[in-house]
Amino acid sequence: MSPRKPERTAGMVALSFILAWLSFGGFGNAWLILSNDALGLPSEFGYIALVYGLSAGATAFGFWRMRPWSKVTFRAWAVTCVGGQLEFARVSEAFSDRIDGFGVAVAFFLLFVLFVLWRLNRYAVKIISRQSVQSRA
Secondary structure, eight states: OOOOOOOOOHHHHHHHHHHHHHHHHHHHHHHHHHHOGGGOOOHHHHHHHHHHHHHHHHHHHHHHHTOTTHHHHHHHHHHHHHHHHHHHHHHGGGGTTTSTTHHHHHHHHHHHHHHHHHHHHHHHHHHHHHHHHHHHO
């Protein structure tokens, strides 16, 4: 008997395409930041973008193939998202004296992103776990 073909939900297909697109963005940003000093961005943003692109690409592939390890790569991508935002907030402290409520805005945006990532993680874990149980049966 041949192994069962994974049944992807529309949500997992959408997440796969979105993450694949975001991985191209991560690689493009990494290339622009690390190869062009004219942008004036610190090199750590380039390395964050590179890790972002790698983790988004691995997650897109894992979600598309419905692999159990994609739950780990999704969490790595989420940590990269949050880490990049925290680094941006740290570097952008210069704006805090020019923009009223900058710190509050960054904090609320970070809370919003954490909530969205948490919900996406719950959805992905539910679908991937259900798929692995079905494939063992």
